[in-house]
Amino acid sequence: MSTTVSPLAPKSYPDMPEIDGVQFATAEAGVKYKDRTDVLLVTVREGTAVAGVFTKSKCSSAPVDWCKDRLPDGRARALLVNSGNANAFTGKKGQAAVELSADIVAGALECPSAEIFLASTGVIGEPLPAENFSSVIQELKDKQDGANWLDAAKAIMTTDTFPKVATGTVELDGETITINGIAKGAGMIAPDMATMLSFIFTDAPIAPDVLQDLLSSQTGGSFNAVTVDSDTSTSDTVLLFATGAAEKKGISSVTSSEDPRVSVLRAALGDVMLDLAQQIVRDGEGARKFVEVRVDGAESDQSAKTIALSIANSPLVKTAVAGEDANWGRVVMAVGKAGEPADRDRLAIWFGDIRVAVEGERDPDYSEEAASAVMKEEDIVIRVDLGLGRGSATVWTCDLTKEYVAINGDYRS
């Protein structure tokens, strides 16, 4: 947790309404940090449905493996998250630590440990002192409350400089349901999510398989469309909980993906997820610029996304943005290296509204001054039209600054 807040941080936080069936509390378990909250316990109403998406890393963390194993049942009673230690690459000790963590929570809540979900974020390779949770579990249980979502978001921060929350509402059957999310992440952020944790809650009554479908369908355009440094974490976890408490208002349960209400839910959930994902980029380690990379005219959407990520992950593009340099030659380079179909002589590139290149060469009408003015903005759009087909994709990233190097050069020590 840095003392300097990212200049790209949101200027204000939304009012986060309570969600029926969701309560939580934070505590100081002393996992790594001193004098700050580092553990979050969320309890959810009995019968809550849960869905999840996780890192694709071949070296996933112990809590990721734990959650994946629990997910098929689709039911949750609680979520325990700690910061300061990722419990990743910790071997048998890591497995023992997740079991102990779940037992501690299940014992206090008097529920099966299989309904406890877990997430950890922080240093890789250090044994997690899960026994620390014993000494705070009673406090966490006693303080359960549904109000202060910012506190919840703060407890899961690592190198984040600001807590990340988002909220949305949807009308279902004439009644309002709410979707709240929190997230953490600042570095090791790449598609497939990096050290990115997000927990989203709704009071809508949604069956587990529909919930999973909803979550999976919205991940590609949100959490899997942001990149800070191309590094994919061992711990990435997004969990979506539906308490179903809104059934009390007369909303019937959504039990099929064919239900017309699903598309409404999908849109609202997608908005909350994109908001959180973009906040992660805005808190990218050392970030001073927020960059949207849009690729049109590709042979397919997938091809467009590969090219967009090649641009967004290029250290040379990112350092040029940091230097406020409209260096579109590096965008050409990044298109070229992506390995996807591209025809140099059909390529056009824009910074903001300024077309800097067209038909394979510098735009004859291009004004360096105008392009430089775009680069001085805090939010920058880089757009590429490949001129080949109808595939398109948008991803978001930040610049690569000296501060990124400073933050990551001595994170562990």
Add this chain to the structure above:
Amino acid sequence: MSTTVSPLAPKSYPDMPEIDGVQFATAEAGVKYKDRTDVLLVTVREGTAVAGVFTKSKCSSAPVDWCKDRLPDGRARALLVNSGNANAFTGKKGQAAVELSADIVAGALECPSAEIFLASTGVIGEPLPAENFSSVIQELKDKQDGANWLDAAKAIMTTDTFPKVATGTVELDGETITINGIAKGAGMIAPDMATMLSFIFTDAPIAPDVLQDLLSSQTGGSFNAVTVDSDTSTSDTVLLFATGAAEKKGISSVTSSEDPRVSVLRAALGDVMLDLAQQIVRDGEGARKFVEVRVDGAESDQSAKTIALSIANSPLVKTAVAGEDANWGRVVMAVGKAGEPADRDRLAIWFGDIRVAVEGERDPDYSEEAASAVMKEEDIVIRVDLGLGRGSATVWTCDLTKEYVAINGDYRS
């Protein structure tokens, strides 16, 4: 060209012998830089064989396209290289510029323009003022000489902080033949070669197809095994010229890849290429550490190389090296994100001789002090054993420092 030489630069340069059939000269054509040489003309003996490997970028530069088109004939008379402008993404103007460049040289040397090879390095997207070469071509022709290879290497530098040369000899038929190479490159260096140019010359008599086989076979383990920043240039070019002048000493021409002398040539050429490739990493923009990444125990050599490059390209691994932090958790992360077969619980990791992780967790005998001592060295070896099979690969990279960001944040302006 920086005023501060990389701390990883070689402490001395080898004596570069002359090569029979190779002469060259440099001049100041004012392409971009002032008061420094920026153009190199190498002339080679009539009948010289040539081979080449090039960037795989889909947006390759005009001179790359030119060379590829000329290569099937396998014969060269001259090579013109300029720094300061890559003549890449310059559309029809770029094509006109290569044609004009070749015509200028061919006119002066009274040879077909199809035997002129071209390479350009520098800014992308700016039209190359090829007409500048007219005013220096006579000087370049008059000054042709075979002695000062360092001068040749200096004329092709961009952000390089030192010129790169290497030399080797081989006994063929009881006589000595020589292989000399020069190279440039410091950023935009990734496998498939980035803004990397290298020109290698030998007096050995070798037929074009054998020459191409020799060159291609040695590229994977040298120029395609180094990475500075994962960015692949539009301009990467390696050309190998064999003048055949050693035939005068009684060495018969190597006309078949089955010739037993090929393996001797292969080894010597490989040494020169690896030497040059490693010098490029040692001149990586902002580099303070030279890192060898070795992966053993993979399912195949190709899988090992993918994992090795995932480690070598990870910004988090590279910043940890810059910070002298033995952060092996990031190595685990990089193995995990590579997408190749890996079993977390069989993984072992070494920094230098210190095994820091074994069987999926921290080595119980691992001393942080000993690992930290390794990280303070200038040359660092990171070794990973996947414990799955017999595939292995070695790649070389450098650390990621604030200076990299500084150099690339305002390169163009």
